[in-house]
Amino acid sequence: MSLESLVLDSQGLSGWVDRDRKVMLLLEQAERDGVDIAMSAVTIIEASHSGVDVARMSWLLSRIRVEPVTKESARRSAGLLKSVGLHGHKYAIDAMVAEVALRLPGPVAVLTSDVDDMVKLCGRRVRVISL
Template identity: 50%
Template sequence: MKEPAARSLVLDSQALSLLLRSDRQMITRIEATRRVGVPVLVSTLTVVESVCGKTDGARLRWTLSRLQVQDVTQADSLTAVRLLSDAGGLHGHKYAIDALVAAMALRSPTPVLVLTSDRDDWAKLCGDHVQIKDV
């Protein structure tokens, strides 16, 4: 059975990093998603995690203007704590950003597709509540 089309696309730090580095495959994927009206979401935390010293500020601002940048909420922090606990007591020090981004993904219109390089972390935190695609 075919999975339903995503209604939200969430980028993790590696996916956003590829976009910021003008990776042709990632650009094509994001533009195709936007053309069909699916929002491309990124957490404010992911922005900070993705930027390195070589990131061009103008490129960063232009890229973010084409995405829906989501703030972290108090509800997200409580959801993240629960996700860490439910995943076997993962430690917030190591998994804090992933857990907060996962909380954002879980409040997004479903089904949610996550582009990530950390499939195992997302599977631990979200189980089958999101679709995971490797970048």
């Protein structure tokens, strides 16, 4: 994989919780390679619903870095949106995921179902892996 950091969006986290084959293979390889697996704290909210295995999610969250949302990270996320001409709640969480990816040591990849928005937000600085 040749990465330093891998960021999960809500689909990446959901796939891990649900034991999705593609997600599991990617994350197992990342762990073997010593890749830092991270996500924004807002991803927990987006991936949570009544059918989630809460115990499994809690265990998985204990194994990765969960980046907090701070005033500074929110401002950087808003700046990302503005820089690419996007705004509003539709893009807010994607911007927070992208903000985490852009500040982690590279090379960085984002595991996402929202390829178009992540490419807009991250540009060429982050590899986008489609789910």
